Amino acid sequence: MDVFSSLMDGFATALTPMNFLYAVIGVVLGTAVGVLPGLGPAMTVALLLPVTYALEPTSAFIMFAGIYYGGMYGGSTTSILLNTPGESSSVVTAIEGNKMAKAGRAAQALATAAIGSFVAGTIGTALLAVCAPIVVKFAVSLGAPSYMAIMVLALLAVTAVLGSSRLRGFASLGLGLAIGLVGMDAVTGQRRLTFGQPLLADGLDIVVVAVAIFAVGEALWVAAHLRRTPMQIIPVGQPWMGKEDWKRSWKPWLRGTALGFPFGALPAGGAEIPTFLSYITEKRLTKHPEEFGKGAIEGVAGPEAANNAAAAGTLTPMLALGLPTNATAAVMLAAFTSYGIQPGPQLFATEGPLVWALIASLFIGNFLLLIINLPLAPVWAKLLQLPRPYLYAGILFFATLGAYSVNLQAFDLAILLVVGALGFMMRRFGLPVLPLVLGVILGPRLEKQLRQTLQLSAGDPAGLWSEPIAVVIYIIVAVILIWPLLYKLWRRNRPAAAPVSVPVAAPVAAVTRNDGGHATNVPSANVPDRNGPPESKEQP
Amino acid sequence: MSSSPSLASRLKGRSELGVALLLGAVGVVVLVDAIGLVTPYSKTDPVGPKTIPFVVAGLLLVCAVLLAINVIRGGQGEAEGGEDVDLTHPADWKTVLPLAGVFIANILLIDWAGWVISGTVLFWGSLLALGSRHYVRDGLIAAALSLLTFYGFYLGLGIALPAGLLEGIL
Numbered sequence: 159m160d161v162f163s164s165l166m167d168g169f170a171t172a173l174t175p176m177n178f179l180y181a182v183i184g185v186v187l188g189t190a191v192g193v194l195p196g197l198g199p200a201m202t203v204a205l206l207l208p209v210t211y212a213l214e215p216t217s218a219f220i221m222f223a224g225i226y227y228g229g230m231y232g233g234s235t236t237s238i239l240l241n242t243p244g245e246s247s248s249v250v251t252a253i254e255g256n257k258m259a260k261a262g263r264a265a266q267a268l269a270t271a272a273i274g275s276f277v278a279g280t281i282g283t284a285l286l287a288v289c290a291p292i293v294v295k296f297a298v299s300l301g302a303p304s305y306m307a308i309m310v311l312a313l314l315a316v317t318a319v320l321g322s323s324r325l326r327g328f329a330s331l332g333l334g335l336a337i338g339l340v341g342m343d344a345v346t347g348q349r350r351l352t353f354g355q356p357l358l359a360d361g362l363d364i365v366v367v368a369v370a371i372f373a374v375g376e377a378l379w380v381a382a383h384l385r386r387t388p389m390q391i392i393p394v395g396q397p398w399m400g401k402e403d404w405k406r407s408w409k410p411w412l413r414g415t416a417l418g419f420p421f422g423a424l425p426a427g428g429a430e431i432p433t434f435l436s437y438i439t440e441k442r443l444t445k446h447p448e449e450f451g452k453g454a455i456e457g458v459a460g461p462e463a464a465n466n467a468a469a470a471g472t473l474t475p476m477l478a479l480g481l482p483t484n485a486t487a488a489v490m491l492a493a494f495t496s497y498g499i500q501p502g503p504q505l506f507a508t509e510g511p512l513v514w515a516l517i518a519s520l521f522i523g524n525f526l527l528l529i530i531n532l533p534l535a536p537v538w539a540k541l542l543q544l545p546r547p548y549l550y551a552g553i554l555f556f557a558t559l560g561a562y563s564v565n566l567q568a569f570d571l572a573i574l575l576v577v578g579a580l581g582f583m584m585r586r587f588g589l590p591v592l593p594l595v596l597g598v599i600l601g602p603r604l605e606k607q608l609r610q611t612l613q614l615s616a617g618d619p620a621g622l623w624s625e626p627i628a629v630v631i632y633i634i635v636a637v638i639l640i641w642p643l644l645y646k647l648w649r650r651n652r653p654a655a656a657p658v659s660v661p662v663a664a665p666v667a668a669v670t671r672n673d674g675g676h677a678t679n680v681p682s683a684n685v686p687d688r689n690g691p692p693e694s695k696e697q698p
Numbered sequence: 699m700s701s702s703p704s705l706a707s708r709l710k711g712r713s714e715l716g717v718a719l720l721l722g723a724v725g726v727v728v729l730v731d732a733i734g735l736v737t738p739y740s741k742t743d744p745v746g747p748k749t750i751p752f753v754v755a756g757l758l759l760v761c762a763v764l765l766a767i768n769v770i771r772g773g774q775g776e777a778e779g780g781e782d783v784d785l786t787h788p789a790d791w792k793t794v795l796p797l798a799g800v801f802i803a804n805i806l807l808i809d810w811a812g813w814v815i816s817g818t819v820l821f822w823g824s825l826l827a828l829g830s831r832h833y834v835r836d837g838l839i840a841a842a843l844s845l846l847t848f849y850g851f852y853l854g855l856g857i858a859l860p861a862g863l864l865e866g867i868l
Binding site: 195209211212236240322323325326328329331332333335336339343345346348350351376377378379380381382383384385386545546547548549550551552554555558559562563566568571572575579582583585586587588589601604605608609612613616617 | 714717720721724725727728731732735736737738742743744745746747749750751754757758761762764765768773774775776777778780781782783784785787789790791793794797798801802804805806808809813817820821824825827828829830839843847851854855856857858859860
């Protein structure tokens with residue numbers, strides 16, 4: 159029971175009064191910022207990073223755990239009460255959740271989301287505690303070639319699978335890798351892309367880049383398209399659920415958890431696919447099919463659980479392999495490095511107490527969310543009415559403050575503005591931001607790994623695939639690159655269409671592939687059987 | 699098809715070509731920079747500092763070309779939505795440019811005038827740019843927020859933000 163005793167030690171660390179206080183602050187701050195429209199969990203963590211700088215790493219990560227789950231929870235509150243989700247992972251929750259709220263059942267929707275999040279988060283965190291050490295055991299047996307292959311897989315999977323246009327994903331990745339190149343080369347000490355500017359020699363601070371892309375870019379983008387008519391916010395009282403609601407919720411919670419965790423743990427799995435899968439599963443299994451589309455509680459309970467289980471799943475590769483697979487994990491990884499902690503398979507060995515304290519505080523944060531947020535829901539709902547000028551001026555203000563406090567250099571603020579403008583442009587032209595952030599974080603590490611690998615093989619490129627696992631992973635990478643369109647189908651197949659055709663339609667997609675993104679209309683969503691050959695592209 | 703109006707009309711709505719241009723420009727910069735690096739032959743580092751920059755430059759240039767082709771053929775990136783985003787009206791530069799201006803003012807002011815002054819300017823100016831018209835109230839809020847963060851960072855986090863002109867008073 160090695161895991162168990164380590165976890166108990168983690169609880170002992172996390173439950174000291176000061177650390178517990180940080181967990182509470184993290185949960186409250188995370189939820190508050192997460193509820194605010196336009197602020198997702200990634201931006202929440204990025205904005206609050208500087209606040210944690212003065213803390214010692216353990217306390218800081220305990221706070222992050224709270225911010226992470228709090229931000230997730232806050233996002234779902236917004237999507238239920240506003241119906242225009244900011245986060246792709248809460249798109250599905252909004253479908254039924256907002257209908258429920260409009261039908262006067264906001265209290266039940268929020269309750270099933272909160273309790274479902276708690277159930278899924280707890281099970282997901284337990285799975286994380288059990289799985290991560292196993293993954294670590296496997297990972298430390300891997301040599302440099304295999305580890306490098308895994309990094310390539312994570313990077314390309316996120317780029318190629320997520321988002322509607324692969325071409326734009328790769329463009330974003332290229333920009334990220336270029337940003338990652340800036341600074342002194344670790345091996346030869348040569349300055350790359352510094353243009354003779356000594357302040358660039360240490361490279362661009364990843365925290366500054368993250369704040370610029372997530373906070374400044376977003377604030378400028380929203381400012382350019384600010385909704386001038388105030389949105390309708392549904393008033394809400396104390397969340398509660400009746401007996402019937404419980405009966406209809408518990409199975410979707412568990413099914414959502416089962417779908418969410420594995421997808422979250424995969425590179426590029428993310429929360430979008432499992433939340434949608436959970437939705438169609440519940441829609442098919444429900445005893446109240448007539449309520450779907452009008453506010454069925456199962457349609458909130460399942461996806462919300464899947465969302466939170468995926469959030470826990472994401473932490474598995476992040477902690478065990480040092481690979482972030484979503485934006486929030488990427489920002490947390492940046493926080494690790496800014497504390498001088500090396501992410502990777504050795505993390506559990508070198509920083510064992512910290513990692514276990516982090517996992518323990520995920521349990522604690524989850525529990526706190528439940529007891530804090532059920533009574534506080536009406537307060538959170540009020541936050542939605544914050545006048546928008548104050549909200550976005552505040553984001554810019556705190557982004558500036560955070561980026562400046564890293565090095566106390568005005569030069570960083572110039573970087574913040576330039577990269578923020580880049581973030582604005584990417585939002586305007588549909589370039590996904592995640593590949594860029596991952597490129598900045600993983601690019602330098604990938605280069606280091608490549609040089610190490612080839613050093614071992616004395617410059618022979620065959621050293622890159624000298625291990626069987628590396629070969630297998632490169633084959634997977636090749637498959638992903640050639641045939642990534644399952645995901646596109648899932649997106650287009652979104653709830654309105656018949657869910658039956660997902661597996662059948664896959665081959666069709668390979669033909670309708672077009673990097674114009676939404677320009678193609680995939681007919682396969684309504685093709686009920688194998689009679690939908692590739693030619694069906696012509697059918698509208 | 700050579701007169702300028704028709705060229706303009708062909709370029710209209712194709713502003714995304716600018717993205718391709720940017721990708722290409724970054725690619726060229728990375729390439730030129732990489733060529734300028736010296737690689738001493740070394741047994742311990744067969745890859746050298748140039749390899750990855752070459753790969754990145756290649757990726758960027760290929761993306762630039764493919765994106766240009768894609769856009770000319772009518773492809774379009776999907777602009778990102780959000781809770782407060784209304785994509786039905788065009789980008790409102792009268793909001794964005796003043797915001798950027800206030801931001802630049804803060805960069806220029808922060809080391810000289812100090813955070814309390816530059817932060818006040820930043821917050822108040824951003825509010826103004828975003829359409830708030832409560833000048834006095836906003837000014838008070840901005841000053842209070844700047845003072846609060848200044849002392850909060852100093853006392854709570856041990857980070858001394860620049861006091862600037864108010865050195866000695868704060």
